[in-house]
Each structure stands twice: as structure tokens, then as C-alpha cells.
Amino acid sequence: MVDFQTEDQDGMCNILQVRWTISPRTAPQPWIACSGCGCLKPFRSSGKIRLNANGKRLDAWLVYKCVDCDKTWNRALFERKVVHDISPYTLEALQHSDPHWVRAREFDLDGLKRKVRRVDEISDVFIRKRITREARDWTILEIEIVAELSTSLRLDRLLSSGLAISRSRLQALSKGGQLKAEPDRNNFLRHRLQDGMRIALDLSEISDRQAIGRAAAD
Structure with a gap:
């Protein structure tokens, strides 16, 4: 998994893990x-x-x-x-x-x-979200991507929609090292989403962390 620190100073887990299952709405x-x-x-x-x-x-x-x-x-x-x-x-x-x-x-x-x-290729999709692990005072958000079928949707558009934040903000988080992906690649936000991808966001210093977490899980 991407290499953020996943425990706090007391050794407690600080992760909110969610699984997004992506289903394209419209066939090519x-x-x-x-x-x-x-x-x-x-x-x-x-x-x-x-x-x-x-x-x-x-x-x-x-x-x-x-x-x-x-x-x-x-x-x-x-x-x-x-x-x-x-x-x-x-x-x-x-x-x-x-x-x-x-x-x-x-x-x-x-x-x-x-x-x-x-x-x-039509990029509209339906996202089914499920929490797989939740720490009480989480600061790291991890998203597992399950893509049932191929889609042309870019990762930045998926995350922007699923987290209710702008693509420019996602770019800023990526440039600041607070957003990472596995597998990693140059400009990963601009590539198509792939089955099995894992996304991690370090939101420890983000004021609207809870709102982003609710959007990720609901």
C-alpha cells in the first residue's frame, strides 16, 4: 500500500478505508x-x-x-x-x-x-461505496477501486465526483505529497481508473477532513 504513516503516536490505527465499486452506466x-x-x-x-x-x-x-x-x-x-x-x-x-x-x-x-x-466510450458511472475499516480519529483516507468493466473515466474526475472536491484541489494535494496512488505513475490523476487501484489521502492537516470522509463513504 502507499506509504503514509498509518499509526498515530500512541500506536493506534488512523485509517478510514473504503471500497468503491465502479459500474459504467452506458456501453461503448x-x-x-x-x-x-x-x-x-x-x-x-x-x-x-x-x-x-x-x-x-x-x-x-x-x-x-x-x-x-x-x-x-x-x-x-x-x-x-x-x-x-x-x-x-x-x-x-x-x-x-x-x-x-x-x-x-x-x-x-x-x-x-x-x-x-x-x-x-461514455464515461458516466455509478459508484457503490462501502466502509471496510474505520478508526475513530482517522486522518488517512484509503480508497480501493473495484472496476467491474472497462471505462474511459479519468481518475481525477472519479475522485472529484466521489469526494465532492475540485480537480484543482486534487492536483494540489498530489503535488504536496498528500495524495498518492498504487500503482504509481506520472500524472496518475489524468489516467483512466483501473481495477485494483489504491488511492491514499493524508488529510491530517485538512480542515474539512470529516466532510471528505462522509463523501467517500456515502
């Missing part, structure tokens, strides 16, 4: 030549799987729709795959357009980029 949107609009348009997932059986082989597509005219684009997930090579769980998910299974495909950014040149 590929840009497709839309026959209805006559130009390139962003398409959104319909959440529906289309299947076609050909003997013992199966084709599967995820259906997308133009955001303006609802023309469809079928994104191939696989083609001519032997049914016996598909796990029962996957086959069940395909047949019922299982929302959880489909959602994982919607956020397969690498797979999308193999199909189209342009993909818009």
Missing part, C-alpha cells in the same frame, strides 16, 4: 455507416442476441441500433461455431439474451475495435 457506442441516415452514426446495443442455426453449427450476433433512426447492425460474436463446443451456460445466455452475459460483450472494447474504426 460504435460508429457505423447507417443506411437509414445515409452517413456514419453512433449505434447503441439493443441488449438482444440474434442466433442462426445451420445444422450442428451456430452463428451469434449482438444487435445494435442507430441512435437516431433505429436501423440495426448485427455485430458478429462468432460464426459457424460447433454447438457442442459452446458451454451450456453460454448457450443458455445466448438463447435468452442474458443481461449480465450481454453486458460483458457490450464492454468488450477490443472486440468492438476489431469490427469498426471508431468507438465512443
Whole structure:
């Protein structure tokens, strides 16, 4: 973990630890030549799987729709795959357009980029916050990031929203050595958040420490 002093002079723990689970609200949107609009348009997932059986082989597509005219684009997930090579769980998910299974495909950014040149990533997310450890007179705030799916959201925007403080103030805390991250990298605040990141803020000399702590946990 980042190297702030985590005990006070009496040897008591001085940490407030929280876990933020990050869930993107909107899936990436590929840009497709839309026959209805006559130009390139962003398409959104319909959440529906289309299947076609050909003997013992199966084709599967995820259906997308133009955001303006609802023309469809079928994104191939696989083609001519032997049914016996598909796990029962996957086959069940395909047949019922299982929302959880489909959602994982919607956020397969690498797979999308193999199909189209342009993909818009939407950075709006939902944050579930939970306290995992709390000292009575804490001065160090530690945040564990759990990112369920890929997102383009930058760390400074996430922290600004989740802690209700400005990005300029975050930059000042970082420059002053009061905000650190693991893994560390240059200008880490300007990079995308990553699953497993840990953020630590030394708020021992910050007057609104309690307000920041409440925002981090609520």
C-alpha cells in the first residue's frame, strides 16, 4: 500500500478505508455507416442476441441500433461455431439474451475495435461505496477501486465526483505529497481508473477532513 504513516503516536490505527465499486452506466457506442441516415452514426446495443442455426453449427450476433433512426447492425460474436463446443451456460445466455452475459460483450472494447474504426466510450458511472475499516480519529483516507468493466473515466474526475472536491484541489494535494496512488505513475490523476487501484489521502492537516470522509463513504 502507499506509504503514509498509518499509526498515530500512541500506536493506534488512523485509517478510514473504503471500497468503491465502479459500474459504467452506458456501453461503448460504435460508429457505423447507417443506411437509414445515409452517413456514419453512433449505434447503441439493443441488449438482444440474434442466433442462426445451420445444422450442428451456430452463428451469434449482438444487435445494435442507430441512435437516431433505429436501423440495426448485427455485430458478429462468432460464426459457424460447433454447438457442442459452446458451454451450456453460454448457450443458455445466448438463447435468452442474458443481461449480465450481454453486458460483458457490450464492454468488450477490443472486440468492438476489431469490427469498426471508431468507438465512443461514455464515461458516466455509478459508484457503490462501502466502509471496510474505520478508526475513530482517522486522518488517512484509503480508497480501493473495484472496476467491474472497462471505462474511459479519468481518475481525477472519479475522485472529484466521489469526494465532492475540485480537480484543482486534487492536483494540489498530489503535488504536496498528500495524495498518492498504487500503482504509481506520472500524472496518475489524468489516467483512466483501473481495477485494483489504491488511492491514499493524508488529510491530517485538512480542515474539512470529516466532510471528505462522509463523501467517500456515502
